[in-house]
Amino acid sequence: MHLENQIMAKLKKQKGRSGNDKIYDILCGKCGQQTFTYLKLGKGGILRCYLSRILEPETIAKLQFDESIRKASDLPNLQCPDCEEVLGVPIKRRDGRYAFRMRQGYFHKKMRK
Numbered sequence: 001m002h003l004e005n006q007i008m009a010k011l012k013k014q015k016g017r018s019g020n021d022k023i024y025d026i027l028c029g030k031c032g033q034q035t036f037t038y039l040k041l042g043k044g045g046i047l048r049c050y051l052s053r054i055l056e057p058e059t060i061a062k063l064q065f066d067e068s069i070r071k072a073s074d075l076p077n078l079q080c081p082d083c084e085e086v087l088g089v090p091i092k093r094r095d096g097r098y099a100f101r102m103r104q105g106y107f108h109k110k111m112r113k
């Protein structure tokens with residue numbers, strides 16, 4: 001299936017979306033490499049990226065289904081695939097959801113149309 005179609009199929013399954021929801025490509029702030037694609041709900045900056053809303057790449061997105069992950073330290077850092085700059089560090093929210101705390105200034109975001 002085409003990548004865009006996969007993303008749209010996944011989006012349709014997400015509940016509680018509003019008109020403020022956007023898809024962002026997150027680029028490495030150091031070398032500009034595309035690192036991952038994120039579904040941002042609502043307004044405001046990107047402070048945390050929930051694992052369940054990372055659309056690509058599959059290598060990161062599939063971690064949300066990995067039952068061997070029990071705590072934040074079981075997850076890898078969110079790193080640039082090219083220069084290995086760390087863009088985000090894993091955290092576990094009180095509600096049990098995993099996310100990456102984004103390092104402000106270490107990434108760029110580019111909205112998809």
Ligand SMILES: [Zn+2]
Pocket residue numbers: 028029030031032033080081082083084085
């Ligand atoms: Zn990089």
